[in-house]
Amino acid sequence: MTFDVEKIRKDFPNLSTRGRDEKPLIYFDNAATTFKPCQVISSTHAHYCHRTANIHRGVHYLSEEATAAYESSREKVRSFLNARDNFEIIFTKGATESINLVAHSYGRKFIKSGDEVIISEMEHHSNIVPWQMLREETGCVIKVIPFNDQGELLMDEYRKLLTSRTRLVSIVHVSNSMGTVNPVKEIIALAHAAGAVVLVDAAQGVSHEPIDVQDWDCDFLAFSGHKLYGPTGVGVLYGKQALLETMPPYQGGGDMILSVSFDKTIFNRLPFKFEAGTPNIAGVIALGDAISYVKAVGWEGVSAYKNELLAYGHKLLETVPGLRMIGTAKHKAPIFSFILQDIHPHDIGTLIDREGVAIRTGHHCTQPVMKHFNIPATARASLAFYNTKDELDIFVKALHKIIEVFK
Amino acid sequence: MTEHTDELYQQVILEHNKHPRNFVKLCPCTHEAEGYNPLCGDHLSVYLRITPEGVVNEVSFYGDGCAISKASASMMTAAVKGKTVDEAKLLFEEFRKLVMKETDAAQPQQLLGKLAVFSGIWKYPSRVKCAILAWHTMKGALDKEKSVSTE
């Protein structure tokens, strides 16, 4: 089946929104959040019109319907990640909460003073700060894998960082500020050889390529629904059963218990042990519909098309005088992070917005990456499968115009 | 570029960005403060030399920032130089009202003069902080605050 971008664009109503001054909108901020297809939007609408009920706690018809839809979403996520069992899928409010859950629950129980946690220089702040909070509490040590000027992890340095004290490696799959696709499988194998567990931050990667948690053999994996064409406020933590069983609950409340008395509370089984309180029911169900949508579109066509966009974008941007690409790794997602002459990224962001192009400017919650290149910020265009080469043409033309303004 | 862009990135602003006035670390000085805009990474310091009579004898700024923050800082130094401390604070208040669109359109801000080029910036809420950073920092220096953040 060939990939038909025009057909796909029709599924995303937000693509026909106008930008500033009624300009046709070009949405190149997909690493921040993606647009949602009609299938996801109508799922949420339908839920609140026809299926509003709490889950796991009613005997009435609607509650059973809502529970079934919620749990079928869990099955969709399981199958999407190729996890072994449904109960290895925990719903959270996003990648950030998923990482915090691991740091809080696994970290506080199994990581002691002097133990080592390895992260990388290209982590999003959400995969740095929770470990610093853990360090504050336990006295563990954080070690950082550096990257080269192309934005590729230095695997030899990584090997040297692994010791008998390494307890956990937490690593980003696809960098949101440089687009690098990291060799996750190799990173995991090396960590396991050293006796450490691995958490993969797949916030960006989940929309980039198929993930098979059994093939990777990762211990934990985190992502957010809103970067996978799903709603905001819902995310996933995958964890291997054996690990999740040993971990204490993250929050206390309803649904995560079997019985409560003032003397003793018995915690519920997986995955409910980690889902305290009423979850984002409509969001979880819509995430399931987003996954069905991505599956229906098909990875094969998407991957080839995104690689085309990546190559085309790089070639076009090379024609822009004084443009320096930040992130030129061999394996990349179509994320173009750059600086342009001495024009501040925020000026680029505002000026290009006037042309209808939405990009992100700033440090992208990856200040260590900015520090590596000794720059305060970049301009970043991040593409999804509904973007086109025509849009890239307009974008690059607009960059040429901006250079004229600052001449 | 479109008309509206010209409204924000006017020649005056582009020119001050390219050739900022009083762009130097003033030493010695009587007052200084550091301003930081975490959103943009704009980072600048404002230095003032104030006479015992309370007149801004010298004022300068130094640091990194976008065109809007740099031009605004440059024009701020030009505007407060020679003013009394009270006048400088009044000017700060007028400028703040201008960029927050709290001014009465029927009452043109005579005090502000050339600074009126920033009058369209309220349409770009994310950039208002860039325009006001140097002003907040200047005010902070006068109030003897060490570090100022627009967050």
Ligand SMILES: Cc1ncc(COP(=O)(O)O)c(C=O)c1O
């Ligand atoms: C690589 C990466 N990790 C984690 C996150 C955090 O995701 P969220 O804010 O949805 O929790 C992001 C979001 O920008 C990201 O790009």
